[in-house]
Amino acid sequence: MFSCIATIGDFWSHGIMHNFAVESAKRRGGYKGGFFEFTDEDVHSIPNGITNINMAFSLITYILFVIAIVEVWF
Numbered sequence: 001m002f003s004c005i006a007t008i009g010d011f012w013s014h015g016i017m018h019n020f021a022v023e024s025a026k027r028r029g030g031y032k033g034g035f036f037e038f039t040d041e042d043v044h045s046i047p048n049g050i051t052n053i054n055m056a057f058s059l060i061t062y063i064l065f066v067i068a069i070v071e072v073w074f
Contacts, residue, residue, distance in 0.1 A: 003068075006060040013054035020046045 021038050024045035025031040 003061070003064045006057055006064060010054065010057040010061050013050055013057055016050050017046045017054060020050070 021042045024042040025038055028039075031037055
């Protein structure tokens, strides 16, 4: 159950960060919708709080993945 919540939180926060970067890129000229067309300015438009939430959920998901591997192999 905890791993499901962590995974959902990870994907949710990743989507929110992507939306912030896309909205910032749309405000400048020349953005064609490509994934690799983000500039540093677009990426820095993402609030730090959402980035911290994403890092926390990512770390929790990674730790749970390592625990699952250790339990299966040992």
